[in-house]
Amino acid sequence: MHRRILVPVVTVLMTVSCSGGGGGGYNAGGGYGTGPVVDPTPGTDEVVATSALSFNPATLNTTAGHTVNFVFASVAHNVFFDAKPGVPADIPGSNVSTSVTRVFATAGSYTFTCHIHPTMRGTVVVQ
Numbered sequence: 001m002h003r004r005i006l007v008p009v010v011t012v013l014m015t016v017s018c019s020g021g022g023g024g025g026y027n028a029g030g031g032y033g034t035g036p037v038v039d040p041t042p043g044t045d046e047v048v049a050t051s052a053l054s055f056n057p058a059t060l061n062t063t064a065g066h067t068v069n070f071v072f073a074s075v076a077h078n079v080f081f082d083a084k085p086g087v088p089a090d091i092p093g094s095n096v097s098t099s100v101t102r103v104f105a106t107a108g109s110y111t112f113t114c115h116i117h118p119t120m121r122g123t124v125v126v127q
Contacts, residue, residue, distance in 0.1 A: 044069055044101075047122060049077035049114065055122035064107050064126050071099045077120070082111045 048056045048071045062068060070079055076094035081087040086106030094116065104110065104126045114120035 046071060047124070048073065049075070049079075049095075049120070051075045053114075053117045053120055055112075055114075055120060058121070059123045059125060061125045061127065062104060065103065065105060066126075067101050067103050068124060069099050069101050072096055076116055077114045078116055079112045079122075080115050082113075084108070084110070086110075 044067045045060055045062045046069045047060050050056050051074055053075070060068065070091055072095035074096065076096045078093055078095055079091040079100075081090055086104075086108055087110055088102035088104060091100045091102070104124055107126050110124045110126065112122050112124070
């Protein structure tokens with residue numbers, strides 16, 4: 001008689017203890033759970049002015065409101081944007097071993113040039 005009662009009780013306890021709390025998408029904690037859902041798209045993008053006299057990437061796709069970090073390594077570079085509405089401020093001078101950020105608030109395509117090396121051109125495409 002104990003056996004008939006014990007089996008259903010054990011089955012109920014196992015079902016309750018193994019069921020999840022539900023709800024929740026992928027979170028920053030490393031898996032599915034009940035924590036907040038995190039946007040996998042970073043808020044900062046990067047363009048590197050290389051010693052090979054190019055911008056990497058040559059075309060950067062980003063989202064309106066994201067910050068773009070312009071990285072200037074071991075060779076002096078600058079960034080001058082083609083004039084158009086919504087374009088951020090230029091990055092003048094001879095920038096070496098530093099980085100400068102610009103926020104692209106408005107959707108559009110923004111072309112830029114290094115005036116020190118006029119063959120260096122790049123584009124930021126903002127969705």
